[in-house]
Amino acid sequence: MPEDDSSSGPRTRRRNQLGRRNPRLRMACLRCQRRKIRCDGELPACKNCRNAGAACTDGESARLKDLPREYISTLKRRISWLEGILRSRCPDVDLSQEPPPETREASSEAALDETTDTILQSPSALQTQDYPEEANETATEPSNQPVRSAPGAGALSHEIGLVSLGTNQDPRYIGPSSGYFLARVMLNSASKHDERLNRSGRDAxxxxxxxxxxxxxxxxxxxxxxxxxxxxxxxxxxxxxxxxxxxxxxxxxxxxxxxxxxxxxxxxxxxxxxxxxxxxxxxxxxxxxxxxxxxxxxxxxxxxxxxxxxxxxxxxxxxxxxxxxxxxxxxxxxxxxxxxxxxxxxxxxxxxxxxxxxxxxxxxxxxxxxxxxxxxxxxxxxxxxxxxxxxxxxxxxxxxxxxxxxxxxxxxxxxxxxxxxxxxMDFAMHLFKAAKLNSEIKYVANSIIRDSPIYAYPPVIDINDWQTSMLRQLDEWASQIPVSPNDPSEFYLRTTCQLRYHGLRMLLLRPSPAIPKPSSEALVQCHQSARESIKLFDSLYKKNLLVHSWVTFHALVLSTITLLYCIKVVPEIARDTEIDVLMGDLSISLSVLSATGEHCLAPQTVVGLLAKSNKGMSSLHKPHH
Known part of the structure; x- marks a missing residue:
């Protein structure tokens, strides 16, 4: 195969020059050249310079283009530059640790050869490429973190989602009740951190x-x-x-x-x-x-x-x-x-x-x-x-x-x-009761294994009857939310209870391991709760009562994704939803998410991704005639 020979020949010859250089072609350092004394060419400093305690720099040569000390300095600058990128984009990587013993020799040699080849193939890179001393100046571009999941995970609500959150971490499990697509959306911002903060505290x-x-x-x-x-x-x-x-x-x-x-x-x-x-x-x-x-x-x-x-x-x-x-x-x-x-x-x-x-x-x-x-x-x-x-x-x-x-x-x-x-204590006790309802939905709708062992409680015979019964219990719970006067703190707490109600309804009605294909009627109700949740978040935001947290962020993003999902899979919802109404709901969601982004970085990326999804939905949506 002549192509392989021709392409690898110069590379091999150049490596041989670096690894086993002919002693007659070994270049004297600049100090030995000027003193016209014999130089042993040792790196990083020759014997004469070591004994004199002087700096050992590359000498001048018309024949040798590869200056060994300059080459080593370039590699050091490149390593520092790459480590700076790692510190910025992958803060979980501990660069003070040595590589594992079993992989150190094999991987480092291959990586060094690849890096060496890159530099050698472009001699001008030594002079033209800058490797900044401060990595923070070069590593501000966002990096896209890939989603790691089981094959076909996007197709079914109960398939396993393994999400990589860092280069030196095993994938983490994100299960069905989280909303699988939400995990994928959030992943894009997992490796990003607020550049406004001082990073010097990492070694404190x-x-x-x-x-x-x-x-x-x-x-x-x-x-x-x-x-x-x-x-x-x-x-x-x-x-x-x-x-x-x-x-x-x-x-x-x-x-x-x-x-x-x-x-x-x-x-x-x-x-x-x-x-x-x-x-x-x-x-x-x-x-x-x-x-x-x-x-x-x-x-x-x-x-x-x-x-x-x-x-x-x-x-x-x-x-x-x-x-x-x-x-x-x-x-x-x-x-x-x-x-x-x-x-x-x-x-x-x-x-x-x-x-x-x-x-x-x-x-x-x-x-x-x-x-x-x-x-x-x-x-x-x-x-x-x-x-x-x-x-x-x-x-x-x-x-x-x-x-x-x-x-x-x-x-x-x-x-x-x-x-x-x-x-x-009324609001707290009412939310405690919601936690019991949450338990039952998790046990029944989101259990991965449907065959209950003999020592467990009897399994649900008719899953649809159970779902209807749970909806009645949730409606009864919502009807008993404490009535609050015009006090802002109580308005916030009442709205929090209403958001909890709609969040549990969406958890019950959207696809789950127990009900992987909900009925159109269930998704219509799910769509209604998604819309109501977005409106409730908007009311809190307009009254300056919204408390930003990861729970708030999850609920708002999941409500938006649920809204889009229901419109996509249920033709009746798409047919009956006016495009102006849809875009109004999405605009509210993105506005509140943008406000949340002022307090944490993750929503900023989610806003961009949801905005792209919204454009796609609006182009596919057919308004009611």
Missing amino acids: SFPTKLIEAIQGPLPLPARDMAKQLCDAYFDAIHLQYPVLHRPTFLKMLDQAYEQEEKDPVVAFQVFMVLAIGATVLSGRLRARIPAESYCLSALQHLEQLNLENSLQGVQCLLLLLIFTIHSPFVRLNVWYLNYHCLAALLDLGLQRNINIGSGISLLEQEMRTRIFWVIFSFDRIIATMMGRPIGVRDEACELRMPQGLSDNELGDVNQSRLPGTNKE
Whole structure:
């Protein structure tokens, strides 16, 4: 095969020149040339230069075009340039590690040959190609991360999705309840990071390896600022996830300002509440408040906490989980944090109904119950988002509800308590009930194996009857959402409950392992819930009440994708949907996603991808005549 011989000949000869150069053609270094002394040509420095402690540079030669030291310098610059790109685009790759022993020799030799060939084939590259010293200046172009999935995964809702999130990580499992296409859309932004942030913290101590912050840890803010941040937390987060007892926390806040030596639990909880409150206000005020810096301040006390064996430790874990869900700049893994919380739940027996008859106070009894339900709810939410199994099954728990007492009622043992007279816990308890409905949908609709073992509960005989029954239960739950006055915080909570309702309806009605081909009637209802969800997000955004989080992001993107899917597969929906109505819904979705993109980078890419999908849908859509 003459082509191969001719193409490989010059390359082979050039390698031979580099690897086994004739001693007579070995070039003296510049210092030895000028002194006219014999040079042994050793690299990177000859013996004469080493003994003299002088710099050894390439000499001048009319015959030899390959200057060995310059060639090595070029390779070093190229390696530095490539490592800079890796640091920017693949931050999970640890460049301080050596390659594995079994692959080091074989792969490095082949890679070096390929790189050498590239340079040798273009001699001018040595002079014309620049390899910047600072990789951040060259590595700003986005990289497209490929989707790794089982064959044909796009065709069926229940096929396995294995998604690569980093070059040095095994693929991660994204299951059916997540919305498989959503995983593919989100993947394009997985390797991107906010270029506005300072990257110098990657090699810093423990806390800064977990949090990306423009500033380092911050001290406590002024008291009036702290009050604003704490109020934002208790108005938006606490009424959904009552992790803390507010009067107890306010005492901790006073201690934090009054005492120089801070208790680790006090310092951690105070700074975490400030951090979470800052994320809430940042989105609502559209201002940059240093939430990550307050989180860094909290993490300085993490190692001193008893996380596993105390109720206060579980509270700290949950605060960290809540902040991780609400901040795009945290490198903690939500899935693993969730399971740390589940492990603590079981370790402390929070799943069992231990009451005041066992010798604990009413406050401790109620906080145990509240914290159990918060962990229980997060487990269902996260498992649904990621399409993974539920961590602790319902039948392993005594699903007793909190008594509905307010924080002030719990703190005053002498105050008469009439359950149901205070509305503070109403929204949280209603969302806890939704978590039970979420469990059933996950168990029945999203179970991968349909044949139940003999020791499990009896299987559902008629899946369509079950679906109809679940829809009735969801409708009943929605009809009982607490009625709120004109208070903005209660409007936000009521809207949050409505979004939860429509999210569960879409989970029930869209394709699943149990119902891979839903009826047209089911998809019509699914389409209606998708539209309503988008409108609810829009109402929150227009009132400056939207709280940005990964849960919000997932729900909004999935609503948009569900809307497009239903129009695509159900001719009646496409026929009855006016193009102006469709484009209006999509415009709302993209506007809110763009606003979310101001707080985290992932939505920026999703907006672009959905915009392209929308153009394709609008060109295919036939308006009603």
